[in-house]
């Protein structure tokens with residue numbers, strides 16, 4: 278990763294863990310990573326936890342006065358108002374969140390999130406000063422046909438209008454090949470680096486050099502303690518978006534340590 282960007286490890290808990298689990302998780306995290314809970318300088322790697330929406334308040338309270346950041350897995354396409362069941366970006370920001378995941382393949386594939394609704398979610402997030410983690414990535418058929426790069430460029434192109442208005446450094450991009458999510462089958466470090474570099478060069482060409490350099494690019498898809506350092510050592514990969522392996526505090530701490538060791542070497 279490049280020295281100028283702050284690395285980021287993001288835990289995406291998806292629809293997992295209950296109240297008591299979260300209390301235990303935070304207690305374990307405190308024991309495993311005391312530097313994130315100490316009244317000292319910010320550790321060199323940002324650690325972000327994205328719990329289910331209903332537990333954002335709980336997480337915020339448990340992590341108060343720590344360096345651990347919190348993020349939402351979703352925000353509504355709409356601002357406040359008569360939208361039963363929705364949670365607005367303003368509410369998420371009010372709960373102390375800094376980040377929001379937008380365009381995750383599970384939202385796109387299972388819940389019909391279209392490019393249009395992704396634009397709306399991005400817009401809501403930006404308005405509330407939340408940093409979006411925009412997820413893109415191809416399916417297996419596209420990868421096998423050799424069109425992964427073209428596919429991801431199209432996904433970026435679909436959001437070009439909105440992302441080109443985002444301040445440099447206020448957007449995170451996650452490259453998550455769908456075939457690698459939750460499957461145990463991860464992209465090779467070379468492929469992940471190639472896609473991260475492609476994403477960055479798209480930003481350089483279509484947004485600005487400044488935005489491209491300031492933007493953390495994460496890899497996601499079956500990241501675990503045994504492979505995270507492989508990705509983290511790549512020049513265009515600044516961290517990871519982690520699902521399954523983020524559900525245990527000890528595993529999250531192990532991944533953070535592996536990245537810290539990589540950063541120092």
Ligand code: PGA
Nearest residue numbers: 458459498499519520521
């Ligand atoms: P996984 O999920 O780590 O379980 O593959 C990653 C993600 O969906 O963000």
